[in-house]
Amino acid sequence: KCFACFEKRVEETILSIVLPLEVFPQNILDSSYSYPINYAGKEVLHHARLGSSSLHLIHSCPSVFLAPEFKIERLGGSGRATGGERGLRGCFFSGTVNGEPESLAAVSLCRGLSGSFLLDGEEFTIQPQGAGGSLGQPHRLQRWGPAGARPLPRGPEWEEDSEEESQEEEAEGASELPPPLGATSRTKRFVSEARFVETLLVADASMAAFYGADLQNHILTLMSVAARIYKHPSIKNSINLMVVKVLIVEDEKWGPEVSDNGGLTLRNFCNWQRRFNQPSDRHPEHYDTAILLTRQNFCGQEGLCDTLGVADIGTICDPNKSCSVIEDEGLQAAHTLAHELGHVLSMPHDDSKPCTRLFGPMGKHHVMAPLFVHLNQTLPWSPCSAMYLTELLDGGHGDCLLDAPAAALPLPTGLPGRMALYQLDQQCRQIFGPDFRHCPNTSAQDVCAQLWCHTDGAEPLCHTKNGSLPWADGTPCGPGHLCSEGSCLPEEEVERPKLVVDGGWAPWGPWGECSRTCGGGVQFSHRECKGPEPQNGGRYCLGRRAKYQSCHTEECPPDGKSFREQQCEKYNAYNYTDMDGNLLQWVPKYAGVSPRDRCKLFCRARGRSEFKVFEAKVIDGTLCGPETLAICVRGQCVKAGCDHVVDSPRKLDKCGVCGGKGNSCRKVSGSLTPTGYGYNDIVTIPAGATNIDVKQRSHPGVQNDGNYLALKTADGQYLLNGNLAISAIEQDILVKGTILKYSGSIATLERLQSFRPLPEPLTVQLLTVPGEVFPPKVKYTFFVPNDVDFSMQSSKERATTNIIQPLLHAQWVLGDWSECSSTCGAGWQRRTVECRDPSGQASATCNKALKPEDAKPCESQLCPL
Numbered sequence: 028k029c030f031a032c033f034e035k036r037v038e039e040t041i042l043s044i045v046l047p048l049e050v051f052p053q054n055i056l057d058s059s060y061s062y063p064i065n066y067a068g069k070e071v072l073h074h075a076r077l078g079s080s081s082l083h084l085i086h087s088c089p090s091v092f093l094a095p096e097f098k099i100e101r102l103g104g105s106g107r108a109t110g111g112e113r114g115l116r117g118c119f120f121s122g123t124v125n126g127e128p129e130s131l132a133a134v135s136l137c138r139g140l141s142g143s144f145l146l147d148g149e150e151f152t153i154q155p156q157g158a159g160g161s162l163g164q165p166h167r168l169q170r171w172g173p174a175g176a177r178p179l180p181r182g183p184e185w186e187e188d189s190e191e192e193s194q195e196e197e198a199e200g201a202s203e204l205p206p207p208l209g210a211t212s213r214t215k216r217f218v219s220e221a222r223f224v225e226t227l228l229v230a231d232a233s234m235a236a237f238y239g240a241d242l243q244n245h246i247l248t249l250m251s252v253a254a255r256i257y258k259h260p261s262i263k264n265s266i267n268l269m270v271v272k273v274l275i276v277e278d279e280k281w282g283p284e285v286s287d288n289g290g291l292t293l294r295n296f297c298n299w300q301r302r303f304n305q306p307s308d309r310h311p312e313h314y315d316t317a318i319l320l321t322r323q324n325f326c327g328q329e330g331l332c333d334t335l336g337v338a339d340i341g342t343i344c345d346p347n348k349s350c351s352v353i354e355d356e357g358l359q360a361a362h363t364l365a366h367e368l369g370h371v372l373s374m375p376h377d378d379s380k381p382c383t384r385l386f387g388p389m390g391k392h393h394v395m396a397p398l399f400v401h402l403n404q405t406l407p408w409s410p411c412s413a414m415y416l417t418e419l420l421d422g423g424h425g426d427c428l429l430d431a432p433a434a435a436l437p438l439p440t441g442l443p444g445r446m447a448l449y450q451l452d453q454q455c456r457q458i459f460g461p462d463f464r465h466c467p468n469t470s471a472q473d474v475c476a477q478l479w480c481h482t483d484g485a486e487p488l489c490h491t492k493n494g495s496l497p498w499a500d501g502t503p504c505g506p507g508h509l510c511s512e513g514s515c516l517p518e519e520e521v522e523r524p525k526l527v528v529d530g531g532w533a534p535w536g537p538w539g540e541c542s543r544t545c546g547g548g549v550q551f552s553h554r555e556c557k558g559p560e561p562q563n564g565g566r567y568c569l570g571r572r573a574k575y576q577s578c579h580t581e582e583c584p585p586d587g588k589s590f591r592e593q594q595c596e597k598y599n600a601y602n603y604t605d606m607d608g609n610l611l612q613w614v615p616k617y618a619g620v621s622p623r624d625r626c627k628l629f630c631r632a633r634g635r636s637e638f639k640v641f642e643a644k645v646i647d648g649t650l651c652g653p654e655t656l657a658i659c660v661r662g663q664c665v666k667a668g669c670d671h672v673v674d675s676p677r678k679l680d681k682c683g684v685c686g687g688k689g690n691s692c693r694k695v696s697g698s699l700t701p702t703g704y705g706y707n708d709i710v711t712i713p714a715g716a717t718n719i720d721v722k723q724r725s726h727p728g729v730q731n732d733g734n735y736l737a738l739k740t741a742d743g744q745y746l747l748n749g750n751l752a753i754s755a756i757e758q759d760i761l762v763k764g765t766i767l768k769y770s771g772s773i774a775t776l777e778r779l780q781s782f783r784p785l786p787e788p789l790t791v792q793l794l795t796v797p798g799e800v801f802p803p804k805v806k807y808t809f810f811v812p813n814d815v816d817f818s819m820q821s822s823k824e825r826a827t828t829n830i831i832q833p834l835l836h837a838q839w840v841l842g843d844w845s846e847c848s849s850t851c852g853a854g855w856q857r858r859t860v861e862c863r864d865p866s867g868q869a870s871a872t873c874n875k876a877l878k879p880e881d882a883k884p885c886e887s888q889l890c891p892l
């Protein structure tokens with residue numbers, strides 16, 4: 028289906044050489060002329076005579092490129108001063124012609140009046156005639172386009188969803204509108220929302236010395252080129268680069284420490300830039316990322332590496348690490364800037380293992396290619412880059428980009444090669460150094476495609492760089508011809524205004540494959556922004572780009588293993604070993620994992636503390652944790668019911684029954700009375716018990732009170748704190764697919780919990796070690812199914828043989844406390860603590876971690892004055 032089919036025959040007519048006059052709107056009638064110093068925030072009118080007719084262009088500042096509170100600050104030199112933003116803010120305007128609401132105008136007022144406007148269906152351009160660039164010189168006015176053309180409609184009809192699709196969205200309760208800006212909670216996932224990358228640009232002293240008065244225009248031109256690249260639909264998201272502030276370091280003592288070590292320079296810059304950021308995201312000078320531009324080479328010795336920039340990956344919303352460093356080489360630095368900012372937005376290199384595994388070889392012509400060769404202008408972003416960016420945003424890790432400045436200035440649209448700053452000789456100097464000029468004997472095939480430069484000295488050789496080094500777009504390449512994307516084309520073709528097309532959603536695709544064969548999987552349907560695809564900087568589609576539903580919700584056959592456990596076990600085949608060569612077996616790790624990382628595949632070596640993150644995302648449909656029904660979908664926890672259906676309200680009752688009423692079980696609770704040293708049985712919990720909670724509270728101010736929970740199976744195998752080996756830290760206890768969470772003995776409230784039905788009976792014990800006696804404080808509760816024969820008496824009878832387990836190994840033998848070392852004031856009491864085996868002989872095999880204290884402070888009566 029064709030959404031925007033049209034043919035256009037373009038005719039160029041030089042209408043006139045005109046002298047534009049700038050006037051205030053209120054003074055049009057009496058033709059009083061005045062020239063304001065600062066255009067920002069004002070309406071400006073330019074008047075030109077065209078034969079017997081008059082043209083009145085009224086301009087005002089809309090928002091696209093520079094943030095409303097955009098500022099330029101200079102550091103060093105004559106001190107710290109601000110300024111420079113006024114002239115730049117007055118550069119870029121849009122408005123109307125002769126007051127016609129259907130007319131459109133976009134112009135720049137810097138270095139003369141240049142731009143284009145649409146009037147009565149015809150396109151016009153205006154620009155200074157000849158060299159220089161001021162309002163006082165003659166300007167060339169041209170017309171482009173066929174006679175009788177109609178004005179563009181206010182809004183293309185394909186922006187709206189079809190009626191059928193809108194009804195489907197309404198039925199699903201999913202609005203296409205993004206949540207209000209500034210909202211702190213995400214209400215939807217897999218939604219395309221407009222993102223605004225608020226940026227601090229810093230130019231160091233080497234940049235200030237090299238570019239001089241042209242520095243401001245240069246760094247903003249780099250940003251504008253990068254911003255256009257980020258507007259390309261191949262990135263699959265709406266990304267808007269915004270400049271919040273520009274810092275120009277005129278004295279290197281005021282700036283970050285820059286050296287030939289790129290990594291060290293990045294660290295220095297990250298630390299330095301924090302002083303300028305405002306903590307509140309709502310502050311007009313708050314920025315999301317900082318970019319340093321420098322002429323410093325990062326290779327240590329020039330020519331020994333190809334490093335042009337450095338950045339950390341995925342740090343966009345971390346104010347301490349969201350920064351990058353760019354080596355300036357003229358306009359080519361715009362691609363480096365886009366590349367390093369891609370890293371900050373979590374994009375890896377296109378040849379990285381994850382990208383190659385998912386998409387295969389992707390060539391060397393995308394932004395995130397490891398070495399810049401040539402940028403594919405029709406597809407600048409690889410599918411891997413788009414995927415990683417989308418995952419970052421859908422995962423909630425880019426929410427700092429949701430707030431938009433209240434207003435901004437339009438993106439400069441002029442061709443860089445038209446500026447004196449980027450003439451061919453200047454391009455050579457910016458890339459190779461101040462002594463270089465353009466080679467005059469460039470071959471026909473290299474015109475526009477490859478820049479060759481040489482020095483003024485005796486050396487006749489011409490130099491270029493590896494890969495593609497095209498001339499700047501707009502560079503003259505022959506009579507009536509300009510460079511465009513590496514090709515020499517007729518001037519009228521290059522400067523012809525391009526139709527801006529906003530994107531629209533294509534129909535939803537079919538449902539994909541289910542992620543699981545049982546136990547509740549997830550399947551997806553996607554839609555693309557290709558109905559039509561955005562063109563020439565048009566808006567990328569906003570709204571939901573993916574939807575998902577549950578599938579294969581039937582229970583899996585019982586095999587004693589959880590779905591996450593199966594995923595960890597897969598890595599047993601990789602033959603990981605410890606330092607002694609023993610094979611490691613992998614089980615799920617939950618303890619100590621951050622809530623935001625619950626959908627990563629953390630696996631722990633069985634019986635050990637070592638762990639690995641084997642996958643950045645578990646398989647869709649995996650439970651987020653042992654204590655929740657939420658499941659992982661694309662690396663994020665989403666609500667689900669006990670029936671394995673996403674967004675289902677069904678829950679497990681206290682008996683562990685899905686959707687039950689809590690009447691199929693009974694509660695068991697109890698406590699432990701004081702006991703002797705050794706392992707003391709507390710209770711044997713039967714199979715099928717749910718919501719187990721055993722608590723042992725330490726005494727206030729006592730780090731180790733000598734009492735520790737222990738757990739063993741029916742056959743006497745210890746799962747926790749057996750054989751006098753105490754686990755001080757939090758851990759997970761895996762029992763045939765069910766997880767019991769242990770708080771660790773160091774916790775003030777030592778706790779053992781399980782939420783799912785217990786697959787086998789377990790005995791809970793209390794280990795009391797010799798030392799200063801503190802009575803245990805143990806309480807427990809759990810729920811037993813009504814059809815399970817259980818009573819407290821039967822539990823005690825089954826456990827009588829293990830009420831006190833004698834210590835069969837060496838133990839600490841304690842002497843009596845001595846008298847206080849001082850008769851008044853503060854003193855000390857001491858006692859002997861000796862390790863003895865069962866025969867009473869001295870031994871060195873006692874657990875030193877459990878050695879009781881042999882001294883304590885004592886305080887007698889106050890000493891007399």
